[in-house]
Amino acid sequence: MSKLRFETLQLHAGQEEVEGTTRSRAVPIYQTTSFTFKDSEHGANLFALKEFGNIYTRIMNPTTDVFEKRVAALEGGVMGLATSSGQAAQHLAITNIMGTGDNFISSANYTEARTINSGHLQKLGSSTFCSKRDCQ
């Protein structure tokens, strides 16, 4: 099939095939905390990241997985990671690459972004530079 367009991806990406057990057309809501292992070896592999699969909804969930794949497809990325809020996404993105003593450049335009960067991160030992106007 040729490369799908945005308008089609927004309906289908991440759920190219319907789920095998129920054949549900809508993306099913897997409202569960945890997922059973096939056997002990399967569980051990999942924990060691030797095999991809569901362990715990906090880390990944099949409903959320479709959502993450769909947004990644729409944005042209390789992988998505959904969080409970945008601020949480920003926190994970920043702490994923920053540590004590690192510097961070921020625009001064948005209040929450500015206070997390200049306030909270400085307390954790990182410096922030706020630009006077826009980041060019």
Next chain:
Amino acid sequence: MIVDGGNYNWGNGKFPQFTEPSEGYHGMVFWDVFGTNGPFGNIAFAIRARVEGLRDYGPAISPFNSFLLLQGLETLSLRVQRIVENAMDLATWLEAHNQVESVSYPGLVSCSTHDNAKKYLKRGFGGVLSFVLKGDKANATKFVDKLKLVSHLANVGDAKTLIIQPSATTHQQLSDAEQLAAGVLPNQLRVSVGIEHIEDIKDDFKQAFAAL
């Protein structure tokens, strides 16, 4: 939501989190397994944010909310088409209004970023505009309070039309000088245009203008 573009070299030596053994995974090196030369291609940033960040800090999304967001995504482009049509119409109408000092919307020829907007934004100029009302800060506050259909709140990008006075709300924690540096004027209002019928949006604006 984080989307990993998969196009940055986290193994360049400046990010030890990716190139030194991880304590949480028995010494696994993220860039070796999830980097460009690994079996999955470059997904190192997203994987580490998931299995160290999301795992340990825990700001996980509820599966039910993921479902609702998927439901919304199904018609995203249709809503955006209508939003950008309405926004262009409202911006043009406001610019010609005698109680309005100026309108900032990249779709307008008068906007300083119009040439760049035409180059990059091929399918409309977005759903958010701001305008400066003639008069002082209190006058702009009164305009917001007189609106009936348009919602007064801090969000953008709803299906419903929204308005806010940034100087009094979203940017009030900045000093006056910082507000000006961020492009926020006291009598300026920000509108996030929704998918209502455009004439109903204008009618609400008309009755609020008339009440000033």
